[in-house]
């Protein structure tokens with residue numbers, strides 16, 4: 001039988017605010033020593049009162065707006081009760097029936113293997129809650145113990161829940177990539193998946209093709225990369241198909257992805273909303289989000305990736321591919337536009353833009369990838385790259401030697417001109433110096449000279465290569481070729 005896959009994603013995004021969701025503790029939990037970012041509120045001490053972080057509310061509303069959601073005027077926070085040591089208070093402050101944003105959508109291109117094509121994927125809701133403490137378990141130790149780090153407790157967490165509109169792991173990947181780019185461009189989160197700033201739980205079910213009744217779903221957790229989400233979904237779809245084809249029924253449950261084995265395993269049976277005994281948080285006032293506030297946030301929304309890609313492509317006359325590469329992250333696009341602007345008058349000339357694009361997507365990306373660094377933390381600034389390109393443009397440095405100079409700039413953070421001077425890499429445009437190298441090359445290669453004189457013009461290229469070798473790549477190439485040809489012609493009897 002043919003089956004159709006149904007997927008809905010719940011994405012948790014840690015908001016990049018300075019302080020936590022309901023207290024003044026710094027939210028920089030990743031770099032701080034364990035349990036040094038705590039106070040009576042996030043430790044859950046009796047009598048401590050929460051205060052809503054305005055910035056976190058704004059970030060959530062901005063995300064809701066970018067997802068074309070409705071922002072209801074009245075929202076509130078609720079207590080979600082469950083007993084687990086990662087919850088200091090025994091409940092998490094979340095939003096139950098009145099979230100900050102409702103009923104939006106996110107466009108995807110669609111899975112080319114399916115017939116649905118590009119279309120909007122429904123977003124059910126975007127709500128705000130607090131993160132929980134981080135636990136580390138040591139079950140293999142003689143006594144078996146766990147450690148709790150409360151630093152993460154109370155960090156603002158935004159949850160984005162999609163409708164069950166996705167129809168394959170590939171579509172889930174597209175939705176996630178696009179959402180990830182969106183929150184980054186909005187500047188509301190660093191969205192680093194490895195660090196757990198952007199986490200995804202995937203709900204998946206299958207049904208006979210053509211059916212309009214949803215099948216029983218499982219919820220898969222524990223994926224820490226887009227690739228794991230994709231693989232976990234592929235595995236889970238196949239597992240459910242086998243269960244059904246063997247005459248069984250899919251059990252509604254939470255399953256965990258085990259990365260190194262490439263499988264999902266049952267963790268616990270599905271919990272329901274009533275298990276959590278939700279009720280309105282009595283220590284926080286309901287929130288009224290007026291139209292004025294929403295309007296001002298709407299008008300302050302930055303340009304997002306799809307718009308920026310289209311603009312950059314048109315404005316700088318680049319290919320769609322280049323524009324795509326240059327807008328994979330907001331930091332990348334900012335770096336590109338800053339560099340092109342610094343190149344001055346020529347700023348809008350497609351040639352300059354293309355040159356910057358090539359260096360960025362080529363050598364610079366290579367260096368960044370090698371030490372797993374984001375361009376936002378690139379040791380070569382847009383000003384540094386501009387200086388390097390200036391040296392190439394005015395003939396002081398050859399393109400081939402610019403590559404090792406860039407590597408040095410990357411490694412030492414030093415300015416291009418200094419590196420060129422110190423290492424004696426400047427391009428040689430001095431005719432006399434190049435002529436000396438030409439004479440040396442001609443004297444050392446009588447066979448190539450004879451070949452040339454008998455009509456084999458490629459021999460000139462070979463000798464040109466020898467000149468470049470003698471000058472350690474520093475001879476100005478066109479001049480070198482001219483002088484090689486002149487030198488060869490002078491050999492004619």
Ligand code: ADP
Nearest residue numbers: 006007008009162163164203204205214215217
């Ligand atoms: P819960 O909070 O219990 O996880 P929700 O109703 O909020 O349940 O739904 C969670 C996610 O599950 C949503 O993203 C939704 O799209 C998805 N979902 C709901 N039903 C199905 C289904 N039958 N198959 C796949 N995904 C589903």
Ligand code: MG
Nearest residue numbers: 010201203219
């Ligand atoms: Mg869920």
Ligand code: ZN
Nearest residue numbers: 023025039042
């Ligand atoms: Zn605190």
